Structure formats: structure tokens, C-alpha cells
Amino acid sequence: MLAEHPEADAVICGNDLIALGVLDVCREAGVQVPEDLAVTGFDDMSFSSAGPLQLSTVTVPRELMGRRAARMLFQRISGYNGPPREDLLSYHLQIRETSSRSQ
Numbered sequence: 001m002l003a004e005h006p007e008a009d010a011v012i013c014g015n016d017l018i019a020l021g022v023l024d025v026c027r028e029a030g031v032q033v034p035e036d037l038a039v040t041g042f043d044d045m046s047f048s049s050a051g052p053l054q055l056s057t058v059t060v061p062r063e064l065m066g067r068r069a070a071r072m073l074f075q076r077i078s079g080y081n082g083p084p085r086e087d088l089l090s091y092h093l094q095i096r097e098t099s100s101r102s103q
Helices: 016-029 062-077
Strands: 010-012 038-040 057-059 092-094
Touching: 016 038
Parallel strands: 010 038
Antiparallel strands: 057 092
């Protein structure tokens, strides 16, 4: 991506682990984060705020998500035969050092 799209100024990753890989590639390529490229993850894993460069990410309520998923699974096991259901949960953008706000 860096070679094919040098004009890119941000990468939004599907999860924090992918974002860490992007940070490694940027370091190896001499791309400065966030000065040259902003990087954002998704899921706010514990390691996202543990390293020397704090990862911007989207925080999701993982415990609540697991409880609701388990409840839906148990309902299916118990015989619920209705259509698939959608359960929307809140999220929060956690801005840290790998992204910067426009001035």
C-alpha cells in the first residue's frame, strides 16, 4: 500500500493486531507515525496502550458482546427458530499517539 499509494495519509485497520503490523512496516520503511501516516486499529486490545507508541483505536464492549452472543446462542439451542437478530452496541474512538487531529 505504501508503494502504490504514497499520497495516503491514514490507514484504518480491521483490528489492533493488524495495526501493529502496519506500525512495524512503517518503521521499516521510514514512515513516521502519525506525522506521515495516521494508523488506527479496532477493538482496543490491552497491548494497544501498553507500548511506547499508544495506538488510536475503537473501543468496543467485548464482555457485553460476549454475553449477548452467548444469550443468543443459548436461545437458538433452546429452540428459537426466528430470523437472525441484530444487536447494536456502543463504541468509542480512543484517540492516542498514532493519529493526530487536524489543526
